[in-house]
Amino acid sequence: MFERKQISEGIFFNCISDLRFKVNMISIKFLLPLEKENNAPRALIFPVIIGGTENYPTEKDLNRYLEEIYSSTVSSSFNRLGNICIENLNAVFLRKKYIQDETDVETGVLNVLEDMLRHPVLEGRAFKKEKVETEKMHLADSERSVINNKGKYAVNRCMEQMLSDDDFGYPPNGTVEDIERTTPEQIYEQYLYMLEHARIEVFAAGELDFGKYCAFVKELFSGVDRKYEDNLSVSPITDHVRKVKRINETDDVAQGKMVIGFRTFCSSVDDYSKTAPLIVGMNLFGAGSTSKLFNNVREKMSLCYYCSSFSVMDKGLMFIQSGVAKENEKKAFDAIMEQFENVKKGDISDGEIENAKSDAVSDLVGAFDYLRGVISWYFVKTITGKSYDKELLVNYFKGVTKEQIVESFKSIELDTYYFLCGGESNE
Amino acid sequence: MSKYLELNYPSLDEKIICAKHRSGLEVRLIPKKFSSGCAVFGTRYGGKDNCFKLEGEEDFSVMPEGVAHYLEHKMFESEDGTDPFERFGRYGTYANAFTSSNVTCYHFTSTNNFLENLRILLDFVSHPYFTKENVEKEQGIIGQEIKMGDDNPNRALYYMLLNSLYESNPVKTKVVGTVESISRITPELLYRCYNTFYNMSNMRLCVSADITMDEILSVCDEFLEIKPQKKIIRKTFEEKEEVNVKYSEKKMSVSKPIFIVGVKDNFKSDNYTERYRRNIASNIMMNVLFGQSGDFYNDVYKSGLINDFDFDADFSDSYAYCAIDGKSDEPEKAYEKFLTCVKNAKDIIKREDFNRCKIASIASIIKSLDSVGVAQAEFRTSIFGTELFDLINLYREVTFEDVISLSEELFNDRYITMNVVKPLKGDY
Incomplete structure (x- = not known):
């Protein structure tokens, strides 16, 4: 059961009662327009905050307490929904019936969350310098080490080139240089700005007392001088491709990493009547082991171990990624594009369409078997203004026709081709 | 009173229902009331099991590195040309397989028609079909899987660790093998490994779904034959106490x-x-x-x-x-x-x-x-x-x-x- 309540201007509480799980989950989400110059300080807010509060001054104190209350976890993440940046503070803890003694785990967790948001460790009007420097060092290191995962590195490089004029194409946590020059004062400013200006969506899922949580959320932000403006926009890409970009780079790799980026002109904000055919079409083209790419490029041509598509629906983008031998670069690219053209031409069997529809329905239904999936569904629908009824989308998937798939693929434009392979270094 | 052994864990709100199918297969069911159901059918056979014999045989068979993993890939071939992925695909079911040092597993997660999916799983894993052509075809794909692993520094580090810890323990064998070792794999070798390790007494079926043990066992009846149980003898090795490389x-x-x-x-x-x-x-x-x-x-x-x-x-x-x-x-x-x-x-x-x-x-x-x-x-x-x-x-x-x-x-x-x-x- 889903209930939503406005607590005050721009602050909402969303409650999902679901007794299938052994845990409860709370996710406090702060939404602001994406501004690339603020990526680094914003990415650092929660890592700094969850490393210590007035009551638990160090990370060690906090971790000890969380272990004591039955391995409860409080973690943060920083992600995006199109050009909306989202700061998440998440807690997961065991339900009362699975606790063998009288420990009040739920109250413990709520207190920690409140402590983190209202009583972080400060030095004047800034976060503690020592803690900030530690988090900057770890975040910068994690940015530098993207190169350790060549597949992910190739995807990032392709996306950066594709969206060079859009804040979404900028590194989500800022560049290493941005991170290194961020000051404790800037992070604190962004923290205050977030509390005052962000739209705040609090989700709680599991076995919950709605009234108690409403009161908690109200109290949590009671002292904040709110200046909320409703100015969030997902901003999918709507411009046509002017010139296809082709980028070849080298590194010390045994296997070439190919990434191909497309604009789809259909995104999460569009109606289900438009998104459902594209999702089904992308499934039959490149997602999973019944897709055209898997069956042809991998199974029939033995060119690769993986060749699959994934989408960034919020921006209206589709990507193909594959690991192929350097000498097969052209052959693999041609084979991928041939399958793409086949979908556009309507060279699709009824069986392929049925499989792709079943995949789409299964992915949707299966996501509801995880608390995280349930929260994600209600959150995205809230932001994109869609119906919460999943049966509605299931019916759209089931009704997709071949003509609709062809139509949605005809709009897709090749944007960027990226290939990373072994060879002489450019440096 | 259930006719099957029920292990109850009231403090966890969980139970495990245990049964042995007449083929010799041990079956476990953890009932869960989710939309999804999951089944795992696997064998105690992995990348380290390259030297073995059956009880009564004189000599040990020595296999090329990577054969268990190669076999896992080739189990998705069928004599009638049907593709298990295609069959699972009709129900939108996610199916996959993996091989570790110790086990090979085939599994699916479905949101509808659980028993039909279980039929597909038991059918393809119990019907091997290896030919010269289909075995050769896989060399390009697995060759690329090996190359993908070569670009992964964490995987390199993992095998460095195993090699440093162990002088002779076969756990240090690369599960995927090498481009050279997989080039020596033939249909005959695959059948030899299959017939040894895919014996029901060496396998297990574990299910978590909203379903009964009776239903699972009746699907087992359709596909699993009663074959003589064979004892597998893996070659033992002497491993020194200290690490191999400091x-x-x-x-x-x-x-x-x-x-x-x-x-x-x-x-x-x-x-x-x-x-x-x-x-x-x-x-x-x-x-x-x-x-x-x-x-x-x-x-x-x-x-x-x-x-x-x-x-x-x-x-x-x-x-x-x-x-x-x-x-x-x-x-x-x-x-x-x-x-x-x-x-x-x-x-x-x-x-x-x-x-x-x-x-x-x-x-x-x-x-x-x-x-x-x-x-x-x-x-x-x-x-x-x-x-x-x-x-x-x-x-x-x-x-x-x-x-x-x-x-x-x-x-x-x-x-x-x-x-x-x-x-x-x-x-x-």
Whole structure:
């Protein structure tokens, strides 16, 4: 059961009662327009905050307490929904019936969350310098080490080139240089700005007392001088491709990493009547082991171990990624594009369409078997203004026709081709 | 009263229903009322099992490295040309397979028509079809899988660790093999391995779904034949007590050095539950010493000496080790810090910390039971004879004294090895 309540201007509480799980989950989400110059300080807010509060001054104190209350976890993440940046503070803890003694785990967790948001460790009007420097060092290191995962590195490089004029194409946590020059004062400013200006969506899922949580959320932000403006926009890409970009780079790799980026002109904000055919079409083209790419490029041509598509629906983008031998670069690219053209031409069997529809329905239904999936569904629908009824989308998937798939693929434009392979270094 | 053995765990709200199908297959069902259902059908046969014979045979067969994994790929071929993925695809079912050093598993997660999906699973895994053409076709695909692994510095580091720990233990064999070794694989070799290890007495089916054991067994009746049970003899090996190599390093394209320190555990027991008990004590010990509530973690995090720090205690029927890993500009300094910590382990491990880590470990397991994915976890434990939820009791039984004596036994210079992958460029 889903209930939503406005607590005050721009602050909402969303409650999902679901007794299938052994845990409860709370996710406090702060939404602001994406501004690339603020990526680094914003990415650092929660890592700094969850490393210590007035009551638990160090990370060690906090971790000890969380272990004591039955391995409860409080973690943060920083992600995006199109050009909306989202700061998440998440807690997961065991339900009362699975606790063998009288420990009040739920109250413990709520207190920690409140402590983190209202009583972080400060030095004047800034976060503690020592803690900030530690988090900057770890975040910068994690940015530098993207190169350790060549597949992910190739995807990032392709996306950066594709969206060079859009804040979404900028590194989500800022560049290493941005991170290194961020000051404790800037992070604190962004923290205050977030509390005052962000739209705040609090989700709680599991076995919950709605009234108690409403009161908690109200109290949590009671002292904040709110200046909320409703100015969030997902901003999918709507411009046509002017010139296809082709980028070849080298590194010390045994296997070439190919990434191909497309604009789809259909995104999460569009109606289900438009998104459902594209999702089904992308499934039959490149997602999973019944897709055209898997069956042809991998199974029939033995060119690769993986060749699959994934989408960034919020921006209206589709990507193909594959690991192929350097000498097969052209052959693999041609084979991928041939399958793409086949979908556009309507060279699709009824069986392929049925499989792709079943995949789409299964992915949707299966996501509801995880608390995280349930929260994600209600959150995205809230932001994109869609119906919460999943049966509605299931019916759209089931009704997709071949003509609709062809139509949605005809709009897709090749944007960027990226290939990373072994060879002489450019440096 | 159920006609099957029911193991009840009231404090967890869970139960396991156990049955043995007439083919000899042990079946486990963990009932769950989710939209999804999951089934795992697998064999105790992995990348390390390359030298074996059946009871009564004179000579051991020696297989090329990577054959178990190759066999897993080729099980998706059918004589009538139907593709299992295509068949699962009709129901939108996610199906996959994997091979580790110890096991090969075939599994699916479906949201509808569970029994039909189970039929497909049992059908294709019980009907091998290997020809010269279809075996050769896979060389390009697996060749690329091997190359993908070659670009992964963490995988390189993992095999460096195993090679440093073990001189002759076959667990150090690369599961995917090499481009050369897989070129020697033939349909005959695959049939030989299949007929040895895909015997129902060496396999297990674990299910987590809203379904009954009767329904599962009736699907088993359709596909699983009663064949003579055969005893598999894996060639034993002598492994020395001390590590094989004290230090190893390699250069790859990485941003800064990554390292792994391993501690060899020579514990021997044919009783898998005893091995689990040992592993659980190791886990709690590592948690107290290196977990996020301890000094080591907090020191190296704060100083930046180690990034992405992690620890592990792994084991199977023929090996066990503990390890810490991470990235560091000064891997030698990180190693020194580790040595100082473990040399003082007895003083560092306090009863209060032990108790807290034990409770937290049990709570973490309970938190992980919230999906039909428990079928995977049940497979990994029960194929070796321990039921998943019994682990919680094993955790409860471990004492402070067990952990102290384990730390005294394990942290000896002879059992410790350091392994580093360094960047191609820079002064490392």
